[in-house]
Amino acid sequence: MAIMNFGGVDEEVVTRKEFSLEKAKQVLKEETIAVIGYGVQGPGQALNLKENGFKVIVGQRKESKTWDKAVADGWVPGETLFEIEEACKRGTIIQYLLSDAAQIMLWPVVKKQLTKGKALYFSHGFGITYKERTGIVPPTDVDVILVAPKGSGTSLRKMFLEGRGLNSSFAVFQDATGKAKERTIALGIGIGSGYLFETTFQREVYSDLTGERGTLMGAIQGLLLAQYETLRENGHTPSEAFNETVEELTQSLMPLFAEKGMDWMYANCSTTAQRGALDWMTPFHDATKPVFEKLYKEVASGREAQRSIDSNSQSDYREKLNKELKDLRESEMWRTGSVVRQLRPEKN
Ligand SMILES: NC(=O)c1ccc[n+]([C@@H]2O[C@H](COP(=O)([O-])OP(=O)(O)OC[C@H]3O[C@@H](n4cnc5c(N)ncnc54)[C@H](O)[C@@H]3O)[C@@H](O)[C@H]2O)c1
Ligand SMILES: CC(C)(O)[C@@H](O)C(=O)O
Ligand SMILES: [Mg+2]
């Protein structure tokens, strides 16, 4: 662990310098890692682990699209690809990467295979933190651990292939073997994380649910749409409204603040823009802060988790989500986006 100072606060973190890939392989050399679920995180984690030299098998429902995807990715039925129960039987570390709702349904199957000394691994604190709602209560003689990549499994894989790494949090909920922390960090390094920071299952799920409902996904769409609509209602063309709201943000300004921080992005805009942004950031902050406070309370109360369990355990949940995504895709703002993307010069 290294102590790093983050904006005046010391935190212990793990980087590949303190915990090399070679060390991770040494720690896990006797382990079979069973990645259960091959949706978004499953492929990213399983393929990165395999290519980093770990022994990995995949567990997935047969006769599903994702079984076929696993086969297409090179997993071999009967050798490295199994039905969920069989993979859990063979694994010494069970990476439980079904959707959070499916984890509840399949829990009796997985629990049966959790024999003494195995590790149950999550990428979300959901199942354990909201155990009254999920019924996920592991036996006391297994390790219960977490590595949560801070981003999509698609990015985890893409960044791995580019020689980069997505940061992840890690936590130990139950250390039955005395080796839980070592196993956790080794897995975090193995899946291709950038740096790892410690958390608890509860803090992971509270921050994760807040972040994705907030700035990462929910708030960003709400904010962009509010500005797009205002411009359109005042007579601006779709092209002007979209460029001024989304395209400039993602193509020009976001890369600047990703690279060197917000003041650097501001400094690379006009003094007119800087004056206005510095004045208007406070009203935007003040208008949204109560919404974030309300959101956090909903998360901490468990109500957000229950809403997600209730909707995602319905048999037609995927169709319903797809319908809502289609509505988003077919809104004027994102139809405009599709045309703007086609017009990017690098496309031609
Ligand atoms: N999606 C991400 O990038 C991401 C990022 C960080 C953490 N996580 C966490 O990782 C875990 C996995 O998330 P995901 O988004 O990869 O999941 P997902 O929604 O893509 O589903 C994963 C798998 O679950 C299977 N599944 C769904 N219902 C099932 C059922 N009833 N029976 C058997 N299998 C079923 C699907 O076939 C799929 O292979 C979750 O705990 C999630 O919160 C996800
Ligand atoms: C990728 C996210 C949003 O960070 C993750 O938390 C998820 O649930 O998919
Ligand atoms: Mg999440």
Ligand SMILES: [Mg+2]
């Ligand atoms: Mg997240």
